[in-house]
Amino acid sequence: MLTRFVTKRSPMSTKHAFHAGERKIHQAFGIEQQMQDIGSRVIRDFMPQQHSDFYQQLPFILLGHVDVRGRPWASMLTGQKNGQFIFAPDNKHLDIEASAIAGDELQYLDVGQRVGMLGIELHTKRRNRLVAELQRDSGWQWAFSVIQSFGNCPKYIQLRELSWIPTTERQPIRKQAIKQLDKASKALIRQADTFFVASYFVDEQQLDLASNGADVSHRGGEPGFVEVADSGLLTIPDYAGNHMFSTLGNIESNGKAGLLFVDFENGHLLSMTGKAWVNWQTPQPEQYPAAERLWHFQPSQGYWLYNALPFRFSRS
Secondary structure (H helix, E strand, O other): OOOOOOOOOOOOEOOOOOOHHHHHHHHHOOOHHHHHHHHHHHOEOOOOHHHHHHHHOOOEEEEEEEOOOOOEEEEEEEOEOOEOOEEEEEOOEEEEEOOOOOOOHHHHOOOOOEEEEEEEEOOOOEEEEEEEEEEEEOOOEEEEEEEEEEEEOOOOOOOEEEEEOOHHHOOOOEEEEEOOOOHHHHHHHHOOOEEEEEEEEOOOOOOOEOOOEEEEEEEEOOOOOOEEOOOOOEEEEEOOOOOOOHHHHHHHHHOEEEEEEEEOOOOEEEEEEEEEEEEOOOOOOOOOOOOOEEEEEEEEEEEEEEOOOOEEEEEO
Protein backbone atom coordinates (compact mmCIF):
# COMPACT_ATOMS: atom_id res chain seq x y z
CA MET A 1 0.00 0.00 0.00
CA LEU A 2 1.25 3.47 -0.86
CA THR A 3 2.18 5.65 2.09
CA ARG A 4 0.40 8.92 1.35
CA PHE A 5 3.01 11.03 3.15
CA VAL A 6 1.35 10.65 6.54
CA THR A 7 4.37 11.71 8.51
CA LYS A 8 5.87 10.36 11.71
CA ARG A 9 5.64 12.68 14.69
CA SER A 10 9.37 13.24 14.86
CA PRO A 11 11.61 16.15 13.90
CA MET A 12 12.02 16.51 10.14
CA SER A 13 15.32 15.32 8.72
CA THR A 14 16.94 18.16 6.76
CA LYS A 15 20.25 16.53 5.83
CA HIS A 16 19.41 16.99 2.15
CA ALA A 17 17.34 19.77 0.63
CA PHE A 18 16.66 17.47 -2.33
CA HIS A 19 15.49 13.88 -2.47
CA ALA A 20 17.33 10.98 -4.10
CA GLY A 21 15.57 11.35 -7.45
CA GLU A 22 16.57 15.00 -7.76
CA ARG A 23 20.11 14.35 -6.55
CA LYS A 24 20.56 11.60 -9.14
CA ILE A 25 19.89 14.15 -11.89
CA HIS A 26 22.15 16.71 -10.21
CA GLN A 27 24.94 14.12 -10.16
CA ALA A 28 24.44 13.33 -13.85
CA PHE A 29 24.88 17.03 -14.70
CA GLY A 30 27.78 17.54 -12.29
CA ILE A 31 25.92 20.11 -10.17
CA GLU A 32 25.13 18.15 -7.00
CA GLN A 33 27.27 20.22 -4.62
CA GLN A 34 26.23 23.46 -6.28
CA MET A 35 22.54 22.59 -5.91
CA GLN A 36 22.99 21.37 -2.34
CA ASP A 37 24.54 24.73 -1.48
CA ILE A 38 21.72 26.60 -3.21
CA GLY A 39 19.07 24.39 -1.64
CA SER A 40 20.39 24.96 1.87
CA ARG A 41 19.99 28.71 1.32
CA VAL A 42 16.69 29.00 -0.55
CA ILE A 43 14.64 26.01 0.68
CA ARG A 44 13.39 26.86 4.16
CA ASP A 45 11.16 25.16 6.71
CA PHE A 46 9.20 28.39 7.16
CA MET A 47 7.74 31.15 5.00
CA PRO A 48 9.64 34.44 4.74
CA GLN A 49 7.36 37.39 5.47
CA GLN A 50 7.07 38.33 1.80
CA HIS A 51 5.87 34.81 1.00
CA SER A 52 3.29 34.87 3.82
CA ASP A 53 2.01 38.21 2.54
CA PHE A 54 1.95 36.93 -1.02
CA TYR A 55 -0.18 33.86 -0.31
CA GLN A 56 -2.71 35.90 1.65
CA GLN A 57 -3.48 38.17 -1.31
CA LEU A 58 -4.11 35.39 -3.85
CA PRO A 59 -7.56 34.64 -5.35
CA PHE A 60 -6.59 30.99 -6.03
CA ILE A 61 -3.89 28.45 -5.20
CA LEU A 62 -2.75 25.20 -6.85
CA LEU A 63 -2.29 21.94 -4.92
CA GLY A 64 -0.54 18.72 -5.91
CA HIS A 65 -1.72 15.59 -4.10
CA VAL A 66 -1.87 11.79 -4.35
CA ASP A 67 -4.93 9.54 -4.19
CA VAL A 68 -5.18 6.14 -2.46
CA ARG A 69 -4.14 4.40 -5.69
CA GLY A 70 -0.88 6.34 -5.85
CA ARG A 71 -2.01 8.63 -8.68
CA PRO A 72 -0.95 12.29 -8.56
CA TRP A 73 -3.47 15.07 -9.31
CA ALA A 74 -3.18 18.83 -9.66
CA SER A 75 -6.10 20.81 -8.24
CA MET A 76 -7.13 24.38 -7.60
CA LEU A 77 -8.76 26.06 -4.61
CA THR A 78 -10.43 29.42 -5.19
CA GLY A 79 -11.65 32.30 -3.10
CA GLN A 80 -14.54 34.70 -3.71
CA LYS A 81 -14.54 38.26 -4.98
CA ASN A 82 -13.41 40.89 -2.45
CA GLY A 83 -12.69 38.27 0.17
CA GLN A 84 -9.42 36.91 1.52
CA PHE A 85 -9.43 33.13 1.73
CA ILE A 86 -5.80 32.27 2.60
CA PHE A 87 -4.42 33.21 6.03
CA ALA A 88 -0.96 32.84 7.57
CA PRO A 89 -1.28 32.88 11.38
CA ASP A 90 2.53 32.56 11.55
CA ASN A 91 5.43 31.67 9.28
CA LYS A 92 4.89 27.91 9.70
CA HIS A 93 1.18 27.62 8.92
CA LEU A 94 -1.35 28.40 6.20
CA ASP A 95 -5.11 28.27 6.72
CA ILE A 96 -7.44 28.15 3.72
CA GLU A 97 -11.17 28.84 3.86
CA ALA A 98 -12.59 27.16 0.76
CA SER A 99 -14.30 23.97 -0.34
CA ALA A 100 -12.83 21.67 -2.95
CA ILE A 101 -14.36 22.28 -6.37
CA ALA A 102 -17.32 19.92 -6.75
CA GLY A 103 -16.16 16.66 -8.31
CA ASP A 104 -12.44 17.32 -7.87
CA GLU A 105 -10.18 14.61 -6.41
CA LEU A 106 -9.01 17.10 -3.77
CA GLN A 107 -12.19 16.38 -1.81
CA TYR A 108 -10.62 13.04 -0.76
CA LEU A 109 -7.49 14.57 0.77
CA ASP A 110 -6.58 12.99 4.14
CA VAL A 111 -5.48 14.73 7.31
CA GLY A 112 -1.75 14.05 7.74
CA GLN A 113 -1.10 13.93 4.02
CA ARG A 114 1.61 16.07 2.45
CA VAL A 115 0.73 18.24 -0.53
CA GLY A 116 2.57 20.58 -2.83
CA MET A 117 1.30 24.15 -3.13
CA LEU A 118 1.92 26.76 -5.80
CA GLY A 119 0.95 30.37 -5.35
CA ILE A 120 1.06 32.23 -8.66
CA GLU A 121 -0.01 35.69 -9.82
CA LEU A 122 -0.44 35.69 -13.57
CA HIS A 123 -0.64 39.48 -13.82
CA THR A 124 2.70 40.00 -12.00
CA LYS A 125 4.48 36.72 -12.84
CA ARG A 126 5.21 36.09 -9.16
CA ARG A 127 5.18 32.54 -7.84
CA ASN A 128 6.20 30.70 -4.68
CA ARG A 129 5.95 27.05 -3.66
CA LEU A 130 5.39 25.00 -0.53
CA VAL A 131 5.35 21.45 0.69
CA ALA A 132 2.87 21.29 3.55
CA GLU A 133 1.00 18.79 5.72
CA LEU A 134 -2.76 18.91 6.15
CA GLN A 135 -3.47 19.14 9.86
CA ARG A 136 -7.19 19.85 9.86
CA ASP A 137 -10.04 19.71 7.34
CA SER A 138 -13.62 20.61 8.16
CA GLY A 139 -14.79 20.49 4.56
CA TRP A 140 -14.31 24.22 4.03
CA GLN A 141 -11.49 25.09 6.44
CA TRP A 142 -8.07 23.63 5.74
CA ALA A 143 -5.11 24.02 8.12
CA PHE A 144 -1.61 23.25 6.78
CA SER A 145 1.81 23.17 8.45
CA VAL A 146 4.77 24.21 6.32
CA ILE A 147 7.54 21.66 5.67
CA GLN A 148 9.41 23.34 2.81
CA SER A 149 9.09 26.83 1.32
CA PHE A 150 10.90 28.34 -1.66
CA GLY A 151 10.49 30.89 -4.41
CA ASN A 152 10.45 30.48 -8.19
CA CYS A 153 11.54 32.78 -11.00
CA PRO A 154 8.97 34.34 -13.39
CA LYS A 155 10.18 32.46 -16.48
CA TYR A 156 7.58 31.22 -18.97
CA ILE A 157 4.59 32.71 -17.11
CA GLN A 158 2.11 34.22 -19.57
CA LEU A 159 0.64 37.54 -18.42
CA ARG A 160 -3.09 37.44 -17.71
CA GLU A 161 -5.63 39.65 -15.97
CA LEU A 162 -8.33 38.15 -13.76
CA SER A 163 -11.96 39.28 -13.76
CA TRP A 164 -14.65 37.94 -11.44
CA ILE A 165 -17.93 36.52 -12.71
CA PRO A 166 -21.03 37.88 -10.90
CA THR A 167 -22.71 35.21 -8.78
CA THR A 168 -25.93 35.58 -10.78
CA GLU A 169 -24.10 34.70 -14.00
CA ARG A 170 -22.31 31.58 -12.79
CA GLN A 171 -23.39 28.21 -14.15
CA PRO A 172 -23.55 24.98 -12.12
CA ILE A 173 -20.35 22.97 -12.04
CA ARG A 174 -20.60 19.84 -14.16
CA LYS A 175 -18.18 16.88 -14.19
CA GLN A 176 -17.46 14.67 -17.17
CA ALA A 177 -15.11 11.71 -16.72
CA ILE A 178 -12.82 10.73 -19.59
CA LYS A 179 -10.67 7.64 -20.14
CA GLN A 180 -8.81 9.13 -23.09
CA LEU A 181 -8.46 12.56 -24.63
CA ASP A 182 -11.56 13.61 -26.54
CA LYS A 183 -11.76 16.20 -29.30
CA ALA A 184 -12.36 19.07 -26.86
CA SER A 185 -9.43 17.99 -24.64
CA LYS A 186 -7.02 17.86 -27.56
CA ALA A 187 -8.21 21.25 -28.80
CA LEU A 188 -7.63 22.88 -25.39
CA ILE A 189 -4.17 21.37 -25.01
CA ARG A 190 -3.08 22.26 -28.54
CA GLN A 191 -3.77 25.95 -28.01
CA ALA A 192 -2.58 26.10 -24.37
CA ASP A 193 0.34 28.27 -23.26
CA THR A 194 0.08 27.19 -19.60
CA PHE A 195 -0.58 24.09 -17.54
CA PHE A 196 0.20 22.77 -14.05
CA VAL A 197 1.84 19.45 -13.21
CA ALA A 198 1.67 17.41 -10.00
CA SER A 199 4.21 14.74 -9.09
CA TYR A 200 5.60 13.16 -5.94
CA PHE A 201 8.43 11.32 -4.24
CA VAL A 202 8.35 9.18 -1.11
CA ASP A 203 11.11 7.23 0.60
CA GLU A 204 9.25 4.46 2.40
CA GLN A 205 12.28 3.81 4.62
CA GLN A 206 12.61 7.43 5.77
CA LEU A 207 9.14 8.93 6.04
CA ASP A 208 10.41 11.87 8.09
CA LEU A 209 12.50 13.30 5.25
CA ALA A 210 11.53 16.88 4.50
CA SER A 211 12.04 16.18 0.79
CA ASN A 212 9.27 13.56 0.76
CA GLY A 213 5.91 14.63 -0.55
CA ALA A 214 3.86 15.86 -3.46
CA ASP A 215 4.72 18.84 -5.64
CA VAL A 216 2.87 21.05 -8.08
CA SER A 217 4.61 23.21 -10.66
CA HIS A 218 3.82 25.59 -13.51
CA ARG A 219 4.76 24.95 -17.13
CA GLY A 220 4.46 27.58 -19.84
CA GLY A 221 5.47 28.40 -23.39
CA GLU A 222 4.11 29.72 -26.63
CA PRO A 223 0.57 28.60 -27.56
CA GLY A 224 0.82 25.05 -28.85
CA PHE A 225 4.08 24.23 -27.05
CA VAL A 226 2.54 20.92 -25.88
CA GLU A 227 2.43 18.41 -28.71
CA VAL A 228 -0.62 16.11 -28.79
CA ALA A 229 -0.50 12.87 -30.75
CA ASP A 230 -3.68 11.29 -32.09
CA SER A 231 -3.17 8.55 -29.48
CA GLY A 232 -3.39 11.14 -26.71
CA LEU A 233 0.32 11.03 -25.89
CA LEU A 234 1.60 14.46 -24.84
CA THR A 235 5.16 15.60 -25.57
CA ILE A 236 6.31 18.55 -23.48
CA PRO A 237 9.52 20.53 -24.10
CA ASP A 238 11.54 21.21 -20.97
CA TYR A 239 13.28 24.57 -20.99
CA ALA A 240 16.17 25.97 -18.96
CA GLY A 241 15.12 26.54 -15.35
CA ASN A 242 16.45 26.61 -11.80
CA HIS A 243 18.09 23.15 -12.06
CA MET A 244 16.16 21.87 -9.06
CA PHE A 245 14.53 19.24 -11.28
CA SER A 246 11.68 18.79 -8.80
CA THR A 247 9.15 17.55 -11.35
CA LEU A 248 11.56 15.50 -13.44
CA GLY A 249 13.17 14.03 -10.33
CA ASN A 250 9.77 12.86 -9.16
CA ILE A 251 8.88 11.45 -12.57
CA GLU A 252 12.20 9.59 -12.74
CA SER A 253 11.45 7.99 -9.35
CA ASN A 254 7.99 6.61 -10.11
CA GLY A 255 6.91 7.42 -13.67
CA LYS A 256 3.72 9.27 -12.72
CA ALA A 257 2.28 12.75 -13.10
CA GLY A 258 -1.00 14.65 -12.96
CA LEU A 259 -1.74 17.54 -15.33
CA LEU A 260 -4.22 20.40 -15.03
CA PHE A 261 -5.14 22.54 -18.04
CA VAL A 262 -7.25 25.68 -17.56
CA ASP A 263 -9.74 27.01 -20.08
CA PHE A 264 -9.02 30.60 -19.08
CA GLU A 265 -11.79 32.12 -21.22
CA ASN A 266 -14.63 29.86 -20.08
CA GLY A 267 -13.60 28.81 -16.56
CA HIS A 268 -13.38 25.06 -17.27
CA LEU A 269 -10.70 22.71 -15.91
CA LEU A 270 -9.26 19.60 -17.54
CA SER A 271 -7.57 17.31 -14.99
CA MET A 272 -5.67 14.14 -15.87
CA THR A 273 -3.40 11.58 -14.24
CA GLY A 274 -1.21 9.01 -15.91
CA LYS A 275 2.24 7.74 -16.82
CA ALA A 276 5.17 10.07 -17.45
CA TRP A 277 8.77 9.62 -18.55
CA VAL A 278 11.73 11.79 -19.56
CA ASN A 279 13.76 11.76 -22.78
CA TRP A 280 17.12 13.21 -21.78
CA GLN A 281 18.42 13.52 -25.34
CA THR A 282 18.62 17.11 -26.60
CA PRO A 283 15.77 17.50 -29.11
CA GLN A 284 16.09 18.90 -32.61
CA PRO A 285 16.10 22.72 -32.26
CA GLU A 286 14.07 23.24 -35.41
CA GLN A 287 11.27 21.09 -33.97
CA TYR A 288 11.49 22.17 -30.32
CA PRO A 289 13.16 25.61 -30.16
CA ALA A 290 15.06 26.30 -26.90
CA ALA A 291 14.08 22.94 -25.38
CA GLU A 292 16.84 21.18 -23.43
CA ARG A 293 14.99 17.86 -23.23
CA LEU A 294 11.50 16.40 -23.62
CA TRP A 295 9.15 14.58 -21.32
CA HIS A 296 6.04 12.62 -22.17
CA PHE A 297 2.68 12.03 -20.55
CA GLN A 298 0.11 9.35 -21.35
CA PRO A 299 -3.20 9.98 -19.55
CA SER A 300 -4.97 7.00 -17.98
CA GLN A 301 -7.82 8.76 -16.19
CA GLY A 302 -9.23 12.26 -16.20
CA TYR A 303 -12.21 14.55 -16.10
CA TRP A 304 -13.56 17.90 -17.18
CA LEU A 305 -14.92 20.27 -14.55
CA TYR A 306 -17.10 22.65 -16.52
CA ASN A 307 -17.85 26.10 -15.03
CA ALA A 308 -15.40 25.35 -12.21
CA LEU A 309 -13.93 28.82 -11.73
CA PRO A 310 -15.64 31.97 -10.38
CA PHE A 311 -13.41 34.15 -12.58
CA ARG A 312 -12.03 34.40 -16.10
CA PHE A 313 -8.63 35.44 -17.46
CA SER A 314 -7.68 37.54 -20.44
CA ARG A 315 -4.20 37.83 -21.97
CA SER A 316 -2.41 41.07 -21.04
